[in-house]
Amino acid sequence: MKHRNIPFGYHYENGMPAIQPAEAGTVKQIFDSYIQGQSLLNIAKKLNDEKAEYIPGVYGWNKARLMRIIDDSRYLGNDLYPAIIPAETYEEAHLLKDQKNTQKEIDRTAGIFRLAVPVICPNCGNEMHRRHDSRWKVPQRWGCHNSECKTIIKLSDTDLLQSITNILNRIISQPDIIEMSIDTNEVGNDIRRLNMEIAHALETCSFNKEDLRKKMLTCVSLKYKGIDSATYTANRLKADFEKSSPLSAFSAELCRRTVKSMQLKKDGTVGLTLINDQQIGKEKAS
Numbered sequence: 556m557k558h559r560n561i562p563f564g565y566h567y568e569n570g571m572p573a574i575q576p577a578e579a580g581t582v583k584q585i586f587d588s589y590i591q592g593q594s595l596l597n598i599a600k601k602l603n604d605e606k607a608e609y610i611p612g613v614y615g616w617n618k619a620r621l622m623r624i625i626d627d628s629r630y631l632g633n634d635l636y637p638a639i640i641p642a643e644t645y646e647e648a649h650l651l652k653d654q655k656n657t658q659k660e661i662d663r664t665a666g667i668f669r670l671a672v673p674v675i676c677p678n679c680g681n682e683m684h685r686r687h688d689s690r691w692k693v694p695q696r697w698g699c700h701n702s703e704c705k706t707i708i709k710l711s712d713t714d715l716l717q718s719i720t721n722i723l724n725r726i727i728s729q730p731d732i733i734e735m736s737i738d739t740n741e742v743g744n745d746i747r748r749l750n751m752e753i754a755h756a757l758e759t760c761s762f763n764k765e766d767l768r769k770k771m772l773t774c775v776s777l778k779y780k781g782i783d784s785a786t787y788t789a790n791r792l793k794a795d796f797e798k799s800s801p802l803s804a805f806s807a808e809l810c811r812r813t814v815k816s817m818q819l820k821k822d823g824t825v826g827l828t829l830i831n832d833q834q835i836g837k838e839k840a841s
Contacts, residue, residue: 570787669807718825
């Protein structure tokens with residue numbers, strides 16, 4: 556399953572995050588619809604009906620994905636990300652969110668409600684969603700959103716957040732484990748394919764010079780694009796951990812900045828996929 560390595564609404568230009576106009580329009584649409592009183596379910600249905608892509612070729616809008624967007628303060632703009640949403644809109648959306656919260660006895664400031672990265676099913680690769688019931692022996696569990704998979708993993712909020720914190724602390728203490736070159740994305744696959752086509756054409760001496768020239772130029776362009784964005788992401792990631800102090804508790808902000816997704820296993824272990832596509836883990840709370 557494909558995953559994003561940059562928040563929805565942005566893409567890389569010359570190695571730096573920049574606004575992606577079509578996606579930014581969808582972000583504004585989500586905030587506006589929510590403020591107008593539409594339910595997350597209806598907003599998701601409309602986006603899926605309109606075939607609004609979350610990433611190329613992937614739709615799959617749901618309440619959890621929408622709420623992550625509404626909760627993401629990066630849309631207000633910071634030193635790295637240009638603003639998409641004005642502060643007034645963001646604040647209005649969150650005021651409405653608080654008013655809709657009927658479960659007043661639940662502490663919505665707890666770390667688990669600020670976990671803004673997708674949790675991925677180990678069996679099918681789809682997103683998992685948290686379920687809570689105080690009647691269960693382990694009050695929290697994660698269920699796969701794929702109705703054909705139905706994977707359920709029992710893991711308490713405390714153990715999940717502690718496992719994430721353990722992994723983040725390991726990287727903070729050893730930032731050199733951040734890999735500078737991760738070539739598992741589609742750009743890398745395209746480069747390998749073009750290299751094979753070019754090599755085959757040269758070996759057989761049966762090629763059109765103009766077609767071959769275009770393939771070579773495309774290959775060079777893809778290599779530059781891959782190196783540019785991958786190097787920038789890895790360096791920024793390493794710098795983020797280098798300047799971070801050891802965590803005494805879960806940090807939602809550090810997690811949001813550095814983690815693309817996380818994976819759960821039925822034995823209670825947790826793994827993280829960082830924003831440079833590097834996998835770290837698995838870690839069990841202790």
